Amino acid sequence: MTINFRRNALQLSVAALFSSAFMANAADVPQVKVTVTDKQCEPMTITVNAGKTQFIIQNHSQKALEWEILKGVMVVEERENIAPGFSQKMTANLQPGEYDMTCGLLTNPKGKLIVKGEATADAAQSDALLSLGGAITAYKAYVMAETTQLVTDTKAFTDAIKAGDIEKAKALYAPTRQHYERIEPIAELFSDLDGSIDAREDDYEQKAADPKFTGFHRLEKALFGDNTTKGMDQYAEQLYTDVVDLQKRISELAFPPSKVVGGAAGLIEEVAASKISGEEDRYSHTDLWDFQANVEGSQKIVDLLRPQLQKANPELLAKSRCQL
Template sequence: MRAPRFLLPVSALLLFPAGCATDPDPAASAAGTVQVDATDDRCAPSRTELPAGVTTLSITNGGRQVTEVYVYDGDRIVTEKENIGPGTSYDLAVDLPAGSYVLACKPGMVGEGIRTELVVSGEGRQEDPAAAQAAQDYRDWVTAQADALVPAVEAFAAAVKSGDVERAKALYAPSREPWERIEPVAESFGDLDPRMDAREADLAAGEAFTGWHRLEKALWTGEDLAALAPVADQLVADATELRQRVPNAVITATSVGNGAKELLDEVATGKITGEEEAFSHTDLVDFSANVEGAAKAFEVLRPLVEQNAPELATQLDERFVAVDAALARHRDGDGFASYDTVEEVDRRELARVVDALSEPLSRLSAAAAA
């Protein structure tokens, strides 16, 4: 969960979403594409009755605030795009079976947003067996990560409750890695994300500060841990609930591709800037896990990408290698250097390779759906 911000290419270490066009596609009225006019007080799709199957939401932010766009199926997030800056646009592909949905634009990236109902009808095109296999392979991997999350969180919480500060510090970052690898799926259960992963800066007035970052702050600022046992217990309960809810997650080849791009956006908005782990400075552990999750998404989609856009597959291979090499320079034993020791020139290099990967990764979903 992230505080609102407007991103410039991360290679400049400024705030602007890489890969977004500044002008809307003139062919946005084409079949399969729905224009979404998002402003500070408007969320207007060009049509609200859609055929089942893949639709591209061509989102243009004509307002003054950074915005984000969600598609909900009940309380589940089907897809989302954060950090759409003023005057920019973004194409978001979504695969929707017949049913009723809600499109929400959130100016300032806060609140329930401006909402519009969408009605999807028809059977859609027959699913490509390769796409179905990719989605199943990714679901199996997400399930394995959720399985690993629970005992990791249990061990961390036990250390917190026992008052063993050094052990709790050592277990903090590892307990987060499975979450960071599958963060787009985890975030699709919107009530769990703010309880488990909200930073203090993300909180609305009166909202409780819980989860990993509440415990992180206590550990690295010397707070008495005894009073935080309920927070540790709730984190275990939430991790367990996430594992139970993973089988109900909406996972398609398109959502897997979108999720890969979301993970790189997570790196750009929190890890490169050092905002995510403000007290522990374990940002590079999260960075690595986000990249691993994006790489897994590409791995399961590779057969589709090689069939539909072989040049993109080659480019993504090269860019992932570059990111891995840049990260490797900051390894420290089995982990990574504390991010507060990483020099500015090295942060800029990390930002550059992430930015270079982000642009082709933004085309992964479309290539998988072609």
């Protein structure tokens, strides 16, 4: 109950920042339904006009769903934690072009989203986002510092695995992951790396036996589930390569203000909706480390946005600060 209140207060507080910029008559926004099964999206190809579209995502698969709109490997919009048998709505403001849609398991084929028409502009939204310039710059510095530490700690973690030092590797697992968990709003923008670094076995049809299952949780299963480092050298090497790649991509990225603003609520929402069950770190049972890192990452965003939030809704900001 406490976590739900924290999540709702934070979502409202962040949303209040730009409520006037994003307000629109629901009747003016076209709706499109997409159903995700265990194997694919239905339909696999969707065509919409440029501008705002509300997607109604129905989960007819057997697992909780994360539905994403991708441009290359970059996540443009996403809706997480859609439970089996349920649906959620997501409004996206899309520019013309061709996009991909994720369709459940990472091994499932991606759907196509075609956006026709001319590029659109939302002056109110643009002005609101431009006011965040200083906060975005400060947040990027924070993320880069965390990413640098992630690379350093991942090197020590993977070196321990390759050396067969299982106890050292176990001890380094949770604190190393915290650097990734603090910056998830940015790290998960790169869908290929997020899948390679942080996917759970449930994201694959063959689960832990799937050869595409890599990253922290593949190594977690070996260390804490199987109590071994044997056969893990290639996975350790791949993880280190991936976090170095992540560091490079983040350094070159112009941070999307809307993703930073929504990231604070997103981190808390993920804890409340799925991580609280212990499903992510199912072998190591180090979930509290992840929770702490998610809250710290969320708090950092709120702190940097405090001047704007204070103007938008000081009472709600005070509540969210107390709950965090």
